[in-house]
Amino acid sequence: MSLTLKQVTKRFGKDTAVDHLSLSIPESEMFGFLGGNGAGKTTTFRMILGLLDQTEGTITWKGESINHQKSHLIGYLPEERGLYPKLKVKDQIVYLARLRGMDRKSALRELEGWLERFKVPEYFDKKVEELSKGNQQKIQFISAVLHKPELLILDEPFSGLDPVNVEQLKQAVIDLKESGTTIVFSSHRMEHVEELCEHLCILHKGKPVVQGELKKIKRSFGKKNVRIHADFDLTYLKDTAGVLKYKRTTEGCELQIENEDIAHRVFDSLHGKGFVRLFDLEEPSLNDIFIEKVGAAYE
Amino acid sequence: MNKFFIILAHTFMTRLKTKSFIITSLVSILLIIGLANFQTITDRFGGEEPPVAVIGDTEGVYENLEQNLEAKSSTIELEQVDGTKQEVEGLVQEGEYSALLEIQKSAEGIPEATYYANQIANTAISDELKEALQQVKIAAATSKANLDQGTIQQIFAPVEFETVALEEDAKTEEELSEARGLVYVMLFLMYFAVLMYGNMIAMEVATEKSSRVMEILISSASPVSQMFGKIFGVALLGLLQLSVFLFVGFQAVKMNQESMTGGVFEYLGLSDLDVSIFIYVIVFFLLGYLLYATLAAMLGSLVSRIEDAQQLIAPMTMVIVAAFLIAMFGLNMPDSTFVTVTSYIPFFTPMLMFLRVGMLDIPAWEVALSIGIMLVTIFLLAMLGARIYRGGVLMYGKSSSLKDFKKALQLSKKE
Numbered sequence: 001m002s003l004t005l006k007q008v009t010k011r012f013g014k015d016t017a018v019d020h021l022s023l024s025i026p027e028s029e030m031f032g033f034l035g036g037n038g039a040g041k042t043t044t045f046r047m048i049l050g051l052l053d054q055t056e057g058t059i060t061w062k063g064e065s066i067n068h069q070k071s072h073l074i075g076y077l078p079e080e081r082g083l084y085p086k087l088k089v090k091d092q093i094v095y096l097a098r099l100r101g102m103d104r105k106s107a108l109r110e111l112e113g114w115l116e117r118f119k120v121p122e123y124f125d126k127k128v129e130e131l132s133k134g135n136q137q138k139i140q141f142i143s144a145v146l147h148k149p150e151l152l153i154l155d156e157p158f159s160g161l162d163p164v165n166v167e168q169l170k171q172a173v174i175d176l177k178e179s180g181t182t183i184v185f186s187s188h189r190m191e192h193v194e195e196l197c198e199h200l201c202i203l204h205k206g207k208p209v210v211q212g213e214l215k216k217i218k219r220s221f222g223k224k225n226v227r228i229h230a231d232f233d234l235t236y237l238k239d240t241a242g243v244l245k246y247k248r249t250t251e252g253c254e255l256q257i258e259n260e261d262i263a264h265r266v267f268d269s270l271h272g273k274g275f276v277r278l279f280d281l282e283e284p285s286l287n288d289i290f291i292e293k294v295g296a297a298y299e
Numbered sequence: 300m301n302k303f304f305i306i307l308a309h310t311f312m313t314r315l316k317t318k319s320f321i322i323t324s325l326v327s328i329l330l331i332i333g334l335a336n337f338q339t340i341t342d343r344f345g346g347e348e349p350p351v352a353v354i355g356d357t358e359g360v361y362e363n364l365e366q367n368l369e370a371k372s373s374t375i376e377l378e379q380v381d382g383t384k385q386e387v388e389g390l391v392q393e394g395e396y397s398a399l400l401e402i403q404k405s406a407e408g409i410p411e412a413t414y415y416a417n418q419i420a421n422t423a424i425s426d427e428l429k430e431a432l433q434q435v436k437i438a439a440a441t442s443k444a445n446l447d448q449g450t451i452q453q454i455f456a457p458v459e460f461e462t463v464a465l466e467e468d469a470k471t472e473e474e475l476s477e478a479r480g481l482v483y484v485m486l487f488l489m490y491f492a493v494l495m496y497g498n499m500i501a502m503e504v505a506t507e508k509s510s511r512v513m514e515i516l517i518s519s520a521s522p523v524s525q526m527f528g529k530i531f532g533v534a535l536l537g538l539l540q541l542s543v544f545l546f547v548g549f550q551a552v553k554m555n556q557e558s559m560t561g562g563v564f565e566y567l568g569l570s571d572l573d574v575s576i577f578i579y580v581i582v583f584f585l586l587g588y589l590l591y592a593t594l595a596a597m598l599g600s601l602v603s604r605i606e607d608a609q610q611l612i613a614p615m616t617m618v619i620v621a622a623f624l625i626a627m628f629g630l631n632m633p634d635s636t637f638v639t640v641t642s643y644i645p646f647f648t649p650m651l652m653f654l655r656v657g658m659l660d661i662p663a664w665e666v667a668l669s670i671g672i673m674l675v676t677i678f679l680l681a682m683l684g685a686r687i688y689r690g691g692v693l694m695y696g697k698s699s700s701l702k703d704f705k706k707a708l709q710l711s712k713k714e
Contacts, residue, residue: 049518051689068302071519082511087313092512098305099519143515 002027002182003048003151008057010043010206017043019206020057025184025199030177032197032214033186034286036294040206041186042079045153048184049076061151072101075149079156081136083143085129092128093143100147107146114142118168134161141169145176152176154185158192170196190286200286202293209293218283225288226255226263229278230270240266252278256288302520306528307535310503314536324540328547335551350376351424352387352396360402360410360435367431375427388415400428407443410436478576478657479630485580485653486626488541489587493619496537496588497595498612503529504599505608508691513600522688523681530592537588579656579666586673587649591615593677597684600691618646626650633658643669645676 003025010018018040025031035041046052048059050066059066066074084092090111097107115121118138128136137160145152157173158166173196177183187193193200194214202210210217223244228234229252237255238246242262247254257263263281270276314320333340353361357379365377377400380387384401391399398416405411412432414425441451462472507513516525598611625647629638633655642651652669655661 051514051518068519068521074518076515076518078511078514080511080514082513082515084506084512085510086506091313095305095309096512096515096519099302099516 002062003031003184004058004060004063005044005048006058006060008044008047008054008059010040010047010052011055017206018047018054018203021203021206021208022057023201023208023211025182027182028177028180029199030173030183030185030197032193032200033184033203034188034190034193034200034290035186035203038205039203041203042155043206044203045076045155045184045186048153049074071099072147073150075100075144075147075152077141077144077152077154077157079159081133081140083128083136083140086127088125088127089123089131089139090125093139093146096143097146100149102147110146111142114146117172118142134165137161138165138169141172145172145181148181150180150182152181152183154183156187157185158187158189166192190290194286202290204294210289214286217289218286221284221289221292222259223284223288223292224257224260224263225282225284226257226266227278227280227282228252228255228266228270228276230274230276232274237266237269240269256284303524303528306520306525307532310529310532311535314499314503314533315539320536324543327544331544331548332551335548335554348374348376349395349397350378351398351400351428352380352390353377353400353402354380354382354384354387355402356404356410357402359439360404360432363435363438364428364431367434368427371427371431373427373431375424391415392417398424409439475658481576481580482626482630482654482657485584485657486623486650488584489649490619490623492537492541492584492588493591494616496533497591497615497619499536500529500533500592501595501599501608501612502605503533504596504688505602505605508600509603509605517689522685526593526596526681526684526688530589530596533592534588576657579653582670583649583653586670586677590645590649590673590677590680591619593680593684597680597687597691600684600688622647622650626654629654630658643672645673648673 003023005021005023008018008021009016021040021044023031033041033044043052047054048066050068061070061073064070087095090108093111094104094107097110098104102110112121112124115123120135120138123131123135123139128139131139137157141157144154154173158169161169170192173183173185177196185193185196197214199213200210200217201208227249228237234253235246235248237243237253240262242258242265243255244258245254245256255266257266260281267279270279353364361377361379368375368377378396380390380396384399387396387399390396398414401413401415403411403413410432412428414428416425419425437455438451441454464471507516520528594615595612598615599608602608602611625638625641629635629651632638638651638655641647642655648669652666656666
């Protein structure tokens with residue numbers, strides 16, 4: 001376990017932003033951090049980076065606490081763009097890379113490589129304020145990964161990007177993970193986390209409400225979804241025992257059921273009623289889990 | 300430590316390359332050259348002033364008047380003109396003559412004059428003429444009284460008046476006027492440096508804050524090395540700029556008037572002063588810069604928009620203006636209690652303690668004490684500044700008041 005948070009609590013005066021959060025993130029893994037607005041994701045990141053001191057608990061990277069001496073091991077992409085608007089791309093990337101322990105030459109070489117990869121080599125000599133928001137995000141990303149950090153923290157990395165750029169950046173993140181980088185990232189977009197992360201944690205008001213391996217979380221959630229497309233009326237399924245939610249769709253319906261056994265019962269009940277074009281038993285989506293867990297916590 | 304130098308070099312280079320810095324420097328250099336060449340330039344543009352026409356009963360007056368003006372190395376040219384008053388007035392209006400001086404004599408033979416010019420707003424010429432004529436008048440009047448030349452000279456010689464300090468170590472009058480010159484230089488330098496470079500630092504920090512680069516910077520290098528990297532980067536830049544200005548100014552003055560150089564430096568009191576006073580200049584200047592720069596960096600880290608930076612710096616500017624005013628007042632009474640007391644207040648020390656060191660004879664322990672107080676203040680400000688710097692980074696709000704100090708401190712604490 002490379003990044004470990006033990007009983008971490010952060011209080012601002014009377015408000016508790018993060019409440020007894022314990023996490024351990026294995027090396028070379030991608031860890032998803034989910035949570036509504038104000039759930040404490042950014043505060044947690046800032047504590048990991050040493051920007052804020054935790055009120056209680058410990059945070060360690062490979063057994064040691066994180067401070068400025070370790071900044072070359074860590075890459076950080078903040079939620080809001082943080083670049084000098086008036087500086088040229090090369091100047092600020094080199095400056096930030098040197099502060100993280102790189103020398104000028106290799107920083108320039110790496111930067112050229114990354115700009116090529118993102119198909120924007122012409123940005124090398126441009127001022128950041130001349131770039132669009134999405135392209136600034138690419139530069140921001142480059143500055144976070146240029147020094148080949150062991151631990152990469154990405155706070156909402158895909159916000160404000162068009163689908164093509166999201167794919168580009170996602171591929172870059174996957175490549176980094178495969179080359180051994182430990183990545184922690186936060187997002188509101190469930191499908192990104194579902195696609196990229198093995199482990200995740202859903203924070204709500206500073207407390208972890210769901211935590212663990214994605215597959216296990218889904219399995220232990222128990223509830224499943226059934227999608228049915230049929231020619232006949234399906235409304236009678238609403239009253240079947242074990243069906244939690246019924247949603248009518250243009251071609252049939254979507255059900256949320258308590259467990260897999262219910263699916264058998266539903267399947268049997270369809271028999272002889274007409275033609276069924278589709279019967280699909282699905283794992284619950286992260287979206288369902290999130291809404292259920294965080295929504296429940298709201299009530 | 301390594302990061303400190305990266306930050307220092309970065310601050311220095313990027314600031315050096317900014318348009319605003321280059322433009323202000325060039326404009327200042329032009330201004331300095333212009334000022335040094337002021338005389339030459341006005342001469343070239345104005346050309347020779349046309350002479351002043353003199354008419355009327357000039358017998359025995361004109362020569363003396365001309366002599367008197369010459370004795371004072373005046374630039375006014377006189378010309379005796381024949382012709383009626385109306386004619387010459389016309390010539391003045393046409394610009395042939397700059398003015399008309401009509402001389403009459405009273406019944407006792409004492410000269411009187413009337414001065415005509417297109418505009419009488421410029422009193423420089425008329426005053427000079429009046430003074431010269433006054434002497435002619437006195438000469439005329441005294442010669443009537445049958446006084447010999449020696450007596451007349453005695454009457455007009457200025458009174459001998461010398462001031463002597465009884466305390467043995469007190470500064471002599473020459474030393475005092477020399478010290479006064481140096482104090483002026485110091486006051487000006489401090490004022491200039493704090494306003495200009497303090498502002499620069501605050502702006503620099505505010506820019507990083509508003510563009511949110513700060514979050515990345517703070518996670519890469521410690522706040523203390525960031526703050527001081529910035530402060531020393533700007534200090535180097537300031538030294539470069541000031542030395543360019545001084546060099547240009549010195550060269551310009553030297554090239555222009557060989558004679559003037561001596562005069563200026565004598566006035567500034569740089570000719571034969573104690574070496575110790577120059578050391579004091581450097582020590583107090585550097586400490587003063589450090590103190591205000593640290594304060595500026597701290598204030599800069601509190602704002603979230605660049606526009607708010609000015610507002611927060613305003614109190615600091617007020618303090619330096621206050622120090623400047625007290626020092627101006629203190630130039631004439633450096634031994635007043637008020638100056639003595641304020642010279643121990645760290646924000647006033649660089650100007651006021653230096654003023655006292657320069658003008659009075661002060662025991663070494665007093666100077667050491669004030670320097671000690673300054674060093675402690677700088678240290679405390681740096682510690683506080685580093686905390687506020689770290690907390691201020693994460694504070695993004697509308698307000699930009701001094702209340703934010705507390706908030707920033709709280710953020711940097713554990714709870």
